[in-house]
Amino acid sequence: MKRSTKILGVITLVIGGLTAIAPWFADRFGDPKRSIATSFDTGGPLGLGFDYLGRPIAPQLFEGGRALLLAALAAAVLSQLVGLGMGLWMAAKSIGSPALRFGLDVLLLIPAIVTSLIAFYLAGSNLYAVIPITAVLTLPFSSRYYQANAEPLLRSGFYQHALVAGDSVAVALVREVIPVLKRPILTDLGYSIIGAVYLMATVSFLGSAADTAGFLWPRMVSDNLAGIELNPWACLAPLLAIMALTVPLNLMVDSLGGDELE
Amino acid sequence: MGTTESKSPTGELSKWIAGRLLRALATCFLASILLFALVQALPGDAATNIAGKGGEELVAQTRAKMGLDQPAWQRYLTWLTGTFKGDFGTTLVTNKEVSSVIEVPIASTTAVAIIVMALLILITVPVAVWAGAKRKSKVSQALSATSVTLSAVPEFAVAIFVLAVLAHWTRLLPVLSTPGPGNSVWDNPICLVMPSLCLWLICSASIFRRIVALIDTYARAPFVREAELAGLSKPVVLLRHLLPSAIYGIGQLLAQTVPYLLGGAVVVETVTSFPGLGYTLVSSINQRESPTVMAIGLILMLTTVVAFTLADLLGKRQERIEAVV
Numbered sequence: 001m002k003r004s005t006k007i008l009g010v011i012t013l014v015i016g017g018l019t020a021i022a023p024w025f026a027d028r029f030g031d032p033k034r035s036i037a038t039s040f041d042t043g044g045p046l047g048l049g050f051d052y053l054g055r056p057i058a059p060q061l062f063e064g065g066r067a068l069l070l071a072a073l074a075a076a077v078l079s080q081l082v083g084l085g086m087g088l089w090m091a092a093k094s095i096g097s098p099a100l101r102f103g104l105d106v107l108l109l110i111p112a113i114v115t116s117l118i119a120f121y122l123a124g125s126n127l128y129a130v131i132p133i134t135a136v137l138t139l140p141f142s143s144r145y146y147q148a149n150a151e152p153l154l155r156s157g158f159y160q161h162a163l164v165a166g167d168s169v170a171v172a173l174v175r176e177v178i179p180v181l182k183r184p185i186l187t188d189l190g191y192s193i194i195g196a197v198y199l200m201a202t203v204s205f206l207g208s209a210a211d212t213a214g215f216l217w218p219r220m221v222s223d224n225l226a227g228i229e230l231n232p233w234a235c236l237a238p239l240l241a242i243m244a245l246t247v248p249l250n251l252m253v254d255s256l257g258g259d260e261l262e
Numbered sequence: 263m264g265t266t267e268s269k270s271p272t273g274e275l276s277k278w279i280a281g282r283l284l285r286a287l288a289t290c291f292l293a294s295i296l297l298f299a300l301v302q303a304l305p306g307d308a309a310t311n312i313a314g315k316g317g318e319e320l321v322a323q324t325r326a327k328m329g330l331d332q333p334a335w336q337r338y339l340t341w342l343t344g345t346f347k348g349d350f351g352t353t354l355v356t357n358k359e360v361s362s363v364i365e366v367p368i369a370s371t372t373a374v375a376i377i378v379m380a381l382l383i384l385i386t387v388p389v390a391v392w393a394g395a396k397r398k399s400k401v402s403q404a405l406s407a408t409s410v411t412l413s414a415v416p417e418f419a420v421a422i423f424v425l426a427v428l429a430h431w432t433r434l435l436p437v438l439s440t441p442g443p444g445n446s447v448w449d450n451p452i453c454l455v456m457p458s459l460c461l462w463l464i465c466s467a468s469i470f471r472r473i474v475a476l477i478d479t480y481a482r483a484p485f486v487r488e489a490e491l492a493g494l495s496k497p498v499v500l501l502r503h504l505l506p507s508a509i510y511g512i513g514q515l516l517a518q519t520v521p522y523l524l525g526g527a528v529v530v531e532t533v534t535s536f537p538g539l540g541y542t543l544v545s546s547i548n549q550r551e552s553p554t555v556m557a558i559g560l561i562l563m564l565t566t567v568v569a570f571t572l573a574d575l576l577g578k579r580q581e582r583i584e585a586v587v
Contacts, residue, residue: 068354104287109293109563110300111525113540114555117547118300198416202529206544207419218418224421225533229430237420237427250414251407 001256008252015244019065026062031055040227040234049203049231051224059233064216065241070128071215072196079196080189084181089175091154092102108140116203120214126130130203133194141195142188149184153177183256190253194246201242280355282574283385290560297559298338301552308354308550328354350557360557364542368561370447370490371538372532375523377458378465386466387473387512394477395500406474410466421460428456439534447473457536460466461527469515476511479505496565510576515571525562 026032029045035054044048046060090097107115116130116137123129153159154177162172178185199209204214205222217238224234306314309325325331330341344351350360393402412420429437439453447454480486480506489499528540535541539558546554 033487092512102285105294106287106296110297110559111528111543113526113528114297114547114559115300116306117544121304121547147488149415173344201416202418205416206529206532219419221422228422228426235422239422243415243419246414246416249412251410254410254534 005252005255008232008255012248012252015248016069019069019241019245022062023066026059029056029058029062032059032063040230042222042231044232048233048237051220051231051234052227057220057231060220061237061241062236064133064220065245068197068200068215068217068242069245071128071131072134072193072200075131075138075196075200076127076189076192078131079135079138079142079192080185081206082135083142083188084178084185086143088137088150088177089142090147091150092169092173094169104140104143107136112137112199113202113206117206118198119156120203121209132198134199137199138192138195142192145184145188146181149181150177153180187253187256190249194250194253195244197246203234203245271338272427278578279571279575282571285573290563292565293563294556295338295340298334298341298552298556298565301547301550301555302334304547305548306550308552311550312355312569325351327332330354337552341553345560351553353505353551353554355551360553363554364539364557364561366446367537367539367542369541369557370441371524371527372537373447374452374457374527374536374538375412375520377454378461379519379522381458381462382465382469385514386470390470390473391477391500391505391508391512393470394474395481395496395504397478397481402474405566407472409467409470412463413471415467417460417464419532420464420535424456424460425533428459437535439536440535456534457527457530457538460534461523462529464530465519467523469519472515473512476508476515477504480508483507487534510545514573514576517569517576520569521562524565525558537570 009065030036032055036056037044037050037054039052039054040050041054044050044056048057048061050056076247088102090101116133117188119133125134150173159172159176162176163169178215201218202214204218207214221235222240224231228235307325307330309321309328309330313320313324314417322331329337332340341351350364353358357422389405393399393405396402425437428435435456436452439456441447441450441453484506486499489503490496494502525540525543528544530536531538532539532544539562543555543558543562545551546558
């Protein structure tokens with residue numbers, strides 16, 4: 001692994017770790033739910049000012065990332081587990097795989113934002129209900145990716161040898177194929193986390209106009225967009241925070257892909 | 263390549279296209295059922311939205327007037343038979359023809375899609391081809407890193423940054439990209455600039471890296487190396503040997519962008535208040551206007567199917583070239 005990939009990995013982990021522990025320090029910067037100033041006032045804790053209801057931005061910023069990060073991680077892991085299983089299943093041309101591919105193609109055809117927005121409304125105030133929905137929506141992509149990666153391996157000697165030696169298809173896949181797919185799994189997991197943050201943030205951003213539920217950072221962006229000229233930080237601080245989660249991870253995954261090619 | 267094509271039986275290709283179209287129609291049909299079921303599953307309906315305050319009796323009357331009291335399967339069949347005849351039905355609240363409601367959004371989104379596609383072809387593709395051919399140069403690496411960074415930024419973040427810089431801080435463009443009541447986007451073309459710029463940045467970030475990788479792969483191919491060793495200049499090798507082989511792969515990437523430009527632009531349209539197809543779709547979902555959601559959904563699904571079939575067709579051509587390479 002290249003040195004730059006390792007550095008990016010460390011940056012990603014540090015940002016992820018800080019986002020996860022930040023809510024414990026939120027109350028040091030004020031009450032995120034109490035209005036104490038006029039709308040979009042400047043100054044306040046850390047100089048980030050106040051939101052459209054006059055609540056301080058800094059404690060909201062500290063509080064808002066963990067739920068988004070954990071939900072995205074859960075959705076990505078779930079999607080990878082099911083996607084890997086489905087991809088291997090289809091690569092092995094097992095029973096029902098054409099029907100499964102067809103079903104996934106049907107899902108792929110409906111714009112993801114429409115499906116996820118409807119699912120967001122259906123989930124009501126339960127934020128974590130979007131986890132399985134996000135996982136399902138990324139399945140057509142992850143299953144295709146693993147199918148494409150596994151097909152050449154299934155034609156290789158070591159997999160065939162395991163089958164001839166008496167292993168079942170499932171055992172041969174788990175013992176012989178999955179360990180070889182370690183790097184592609186890591187790469188796709190990274191993209192999957194970015195995709196989940198992206199989708200969940202976007203749905204919360206779009207949905208917040210009609211609902212008060214949603215992840216805090218994207219909702220802050222949406223709610224404070226109108227006051228961008230009065231207090232830009234009310235909108236830009238959560239926006240930069242979301243980018244801080246996705247950009248280093250994307251650079252790391254891209255660098256990891258480069259390592260793989262080399 | 264021409265020889266390869268003339269040898270390949272046209273019948274086989276026609277069979278492949280027919281098979282793909284049949285599968286696409288079946289997929290569209292099932293996806294329309296799924297979309298209809300999702301819209302029905304939404305909490306509340308159009309009747310509750312407009313008559314909810316008048317009590318249950320008024321809601322029931324409104325529901326009956328809108329035809330929402332009929333079973334879901336019956337409403338789906340009515341919609342399907344109407345659609346086959348080219349009639350998308352009427353909106354639930356205003357009772358207007360759905361086709362007339364979506365006419366302006368279709369024209370607006372298509373206008374932006376054409377502008378973005380032109381920018382991609384005229385700017386992004388040539389720059390990416392150059393960056394792919396000069397992979398080791400600092401500028402090429404900087405452009406690649408920028409595209410990777412930009413592709414990890416959510417669409418609403420890109421749109422808000424562009425809006426903040428061009429509309430709020432420098433005041434070069436209006437904050438709202440709306441053409442005004444009764445006007446089309448062509449009556450007030452300035453409203454096309456902001457959504458086009460945002461979408462161009464987003465699409466460029468997405469395809470730039472892949473074009474660079476594609477060109478880089480071909481640049482290492484033996485026939486390109488041989489052309490270089492034969493003493494041909496780099497621009498000649500690029501234009502006469504490399505590009506003709508990579509053009510199908512680039513076309514495939516551009517074809518895959520079309521569904522996003524038509525249906526996925528909802529976030530950009532929402533931030534810039536541009537009255538496009540995605541914006542209308544989300545508004546219709548919020549208002550529970552199922553006939554409009556179904557009409558736009560079907561148009562987007564058909565466009566996606568056509569674009570992906572075209573992309574796959576170009577991909578097949580690319581595979582044949584890669585097999586030779």
